[in-house]
Amino acid sequence: MDNKIHIGLSTDDNYVDFAMIVIRSVARFHPQNGKPLVFHIFTNGLSEGQRKRFSRYSSSRVEIKEIPVDTTAFHARWGIAKPMYYRLEYANFLPDLARIIYLDCDVVVLDDIEKLWNMDLQGKPLAGVGDRAGLQEKRKCYCPDHIMFNSGVMLLDLDQWRMEGHVEKLAKFWHDNRSWMHFADQGLLNAYFGKNYTMLPQNWNIINSVYRNPAVPGMYTDEEVQDAIRNPGIVHFTGHHKPWLFWKSFHHPYGYTFCLCALDTPIGFWKKAKYWLKLHLHGWFVDSRKKRLWGRKDIRTIRW
Numbered sequence: 001m002d003n004k005i006h007i008g009l010s011t012d013d014n015y016v017d018f019a020m021i022v023i024r025s026v027a028r029f030h031p032q033n034g035k036p037l038v039f040h041i042f043t044n045g046l047s048e049g050q051r052k053r054f055s056r057y058s059s060s061r062v063e064i065k066e067i068p069v070d071t072t073a074f075h076a077r078w079g080i081a082k083p084m085y086y087r088l089e090y091a092n093f094l095p096d097l098a099r100i101i102y103l104d105c106d107v108v109v110l111d112d113i114e115k116l117w118n119m120d121l122q123g124k125p126l127a128g129v130g131d132r133a134g135l136q137e138k139r140k141c142y143c144p145d146h147i148m149f150n151s152g153v154m155l156l157d158l159d160q161w162r163m164e165g166h167v168e169k170l171a172k173f174w175h176d177n178r179s180w181m182h183f184a185d186q187g188l189l190n191a192y193f194g195k196n197y198t199m200l201p202q203n204w205n206i207i208n209s210v211y212r213n214p215a216v217p218g219m220y221t222d223e224e225v226q227d228a229i230r231n232p233g234i235v236h237f238t239g240h241h242k243p244w245l246f247w248k249s250f251h252h253p254y255g256y257t258f259c260l261c262a263l264d265t266p267i268g269f270w271k272k273a274k275y276w277l278k279l280h281l282h283g284w285f286v287d288s289r290k291k292r293l294w295g296r297k298d299i300r301t302i303r304w
Contacts, residue, residue, distance in 0.1 A: 004063075005035045005117045006100045008090055010042045010083040016050045017267045018105040018244075021258070023057055023064075024265040025109040028304070030061075034114050038063045040094065042086040044071050056266050067093060077171050079178070085185050087154070088170055091161035098159045104152035104236065107205075108257050110302060111233040116204055119155055125166060127155040127198035129205035130219040131186075147219055149197060151186040152236050153205040166192075203228035207238040211253045212288035222293040229253065229298045246278050250285045253299045259283065260304040 007026065011019040023039055030037060041054060045068050054064045075081040078088070086093070087102050094100065101116060103109075121127050128149030161167060173192045174181075181187045202210065202220045206228055215225045232254055237243055241251035243258040250256060259279040263272050287296060 003035055004038050005030075005114060006038045006040060006094075006097055007113070008040045008042065008087065008094075008100045008102045009105060010086040011046075011105055012044050012083050013047055013050050015083070015105045016046065016053060017262075017265075017271065020053065020057075020267060021261050021265050022103055022105055022107055022109070023054075023062070025107075025257075025261045026103075026113050027057070027062055028261070028264070029109060029112050030114065031112065032061065034061075034112065035117075036061050036063065037113070038065065040100070041066045042069055042083065042090075042093065043067070044069055044081065044083060053266065069093070078174060087151075087156075088185060088188075089167055090156060091158045092167050094158060095162070098157070100156050100158060102151075102154045102156060103234075106237045106242065107152065107234050108237075108254070108261050109234050110254070110257060111203075111231070116153075116155060116200075116233065119200060120198070121155060121157050122198045124196055124198045125157050125160045125164065126189075126193065127200050129153060129200045129202060130216065131207065132209050132213060132216045132219070147195075147216075148186075148190040149199070150205050150207060150236070150238075151189050152207070152238070153200075153234055155200070201228065201233075203231055203233040205234055205236050206232050206252075206254070207236045208241065208252045209238070211294070212251070213290055214292050225292075226294040226298055229294045230300060232300070243278075244275070246274060246282060248282070250283060253285060253296075254302070255285065256283055257302050257304075260302065264304055 009019050009022060043066060051066060058064050069086055071081040078085055090100055119127060131148050131150035170192055174188055202224050211229055215222050235254040237252055241248045243250055243255035256279060259275040262275040
């Protein structure tokens with residue numbers, strides 16, 4: 001394994017701003033003397049203008065690699081070619097890489113990513129954070145015990161994926177079972193891998209529902225969730241109340257960090273103005289009324 005931290009993002013022209021915000025957040029909390037960061041940007045072909053924007057991040061500690069995906073070949077294998085599915089083939093796209101962190105473009109990193117990079121996979125092909133979506137009746141087919149992982153943040157052992165042929169097996173599993181899968185690639189990954197993954201600590205993927213609901217029995221304890229709320233590693237803005245939607249209030253306790261990070265990212269004056277206004281005019285947080293161990297008192301004030 002080389003001495004760099006490798007991170008994968010999948011995007012198209014429409015999500016470049018969000019990918020840049022993710023990159024900025026990773027770099028912001030990674031120390032200057034930490035391992036160099038390599039971002040592998042998987043795309044369906046960016047316009048020249050969008051491609052040049054990523055070059056602003058290139059430095060001695062941050063390397064940007066755009067990887068155009070052959071969408072025709074990808075579609076032939078998977079029957080779909082949306083960027084979010086590209087992570088299913090990272091093992092083939094990066095044949096010389098041993099491991100990679102995958103991040104959705106709707107996250108903000110609030111701790112040193114090297115801590116996640118150094119996590120022990122315990123011999124499993126991937127690691128992810130639990131997702132309470134497994135409690136929903138319609139998702140029992142993915143996880144009979146109601147325990148599933150969220151695919152928006154994953155640590156992947158690419159060597160093991162290649163050695164065990166997971167890309168090819170996943171593709172076959174997808175074609176054989178696609179008719180009853182309604183949860184995109186997260187459903188596919190959970191149905192295919194079952195319990196063959198390592199559960200990461202809650203703080204490495206705090207989705208909206210983590211704060212707003214009681215802990216899921218058998219997944220994380222109340223104390224573990226409370227500690228995650230107090231010490232977030234990655235916050236993930238799932239659901240309909242995205243923090244970049246101007247007229248939507250924040251339903252994620254760390255929704256405001258998206259606006260703070262956006263204001264520190266080269267995304268253009270008018271977009272920054274929008275997020276500044278959102279933060280100061282519509283940036284109130286709507287709390288949950290459900291009884292939990294944690295609450296507003298546990299939400300940290302993040303300085304940018």
